[in-house]
Amino acid sequence: MKSLERLGNRPVSLPLAADDVVEFHMARLLLLLRLCGTAGRIDGLTKMAKLDFFVRYPDFFETARDQSNGTGISDRAVESAMVRHHYGPWDKRYYHVLANLEARRLISVAKEKNSYRIALTDLGQDRAKRLLELPSFAPIVSRMKEVKSAFGSRSGTSLKDMIYKVFDEEVGRRRLGEVIEA
Template identity: 35%
Template sequence: MSLRLLKAAAATENMDDFHLSRLLLLLRAFDTPRKRHSVQGIMKLAKFDFLLRYPTCLKRALEAVDKSEELLQMGEYETMNVEAKMIRFRYGPWDGRYRRWIGLLAARGLVETYIEKNTIHVNITDKGKAVADQFSQEEEFKLIAQRSQLIYKYFNKLSATAIKDFIYKVFPEIKTIKWGDEIQL
């Protein structure tokens, strides 16, 4: 691997737009024709994003709920790949930039947030849906959009605590990682 490629990968990891587009596609999956669902809590959003960032973990999670027939399409390159690393935090996988990213999405009119019972809810707006729908047609984002749909379909009904417990059960190795260290699965 060349130094130029490594520098490009590092630069991409630090680009907000890269993360905003992924979160927008994830939030789009929660807006169904029947009902608009908010993601209830930043911690819950982080857990869903963990499954999206770590394709091999999403595969394991789907197997854990006996949905192997709907396993995501994974290229061989993805078996050793993580889209964007996360760290271990008190309640599982975390990235300290979520509040900034949600603020950026809200400032652009792509999401709206509200607080209910001390929980921040995040909803995609009509403008956000239009942008996410455009992204989902692009080759680079098709797999992220499909995986977001799988996450919504199989894990949306779990509470924030239940998804945290599920992640610790399916990925017990996360418990052994020190707080603040990168998750390498």
């Protein structure tokens, strides 16, 4: 994963995937904190990762939401891959992305007992607000609002347990570090 700043000398003929650009992940997490958190913060890396899982795996989200509502199951697609980790879906880039956000004073990270509180700073709130206004982020903003409505009040552990129950084959039975696919 590289910063757009470091890709300037790259030949324009080479394809570039948004998934390979740190700023893309930074923008998504800023929006996640703003839209899926409470007052611009999410308590716990597990909760952040599970909400992000549902944003990045829209068909998995629909399946989980439908099962929690008692309705049907949909086919599954993936926007940006994650891997199976000890506590469910995880992206190894989180630490890198969160460090970048904190270094740019867009978030604060505070340890509270056995958890981390990730919160937008005033500058982070401002940048997230700007991202909300961009038409290119409209689809992900819409999905985040749905994720917040369906699962925003649940704890990280509750989300993890639900993911393992609903997606045992797709997530729970995968080896640690294995990519979660549709």
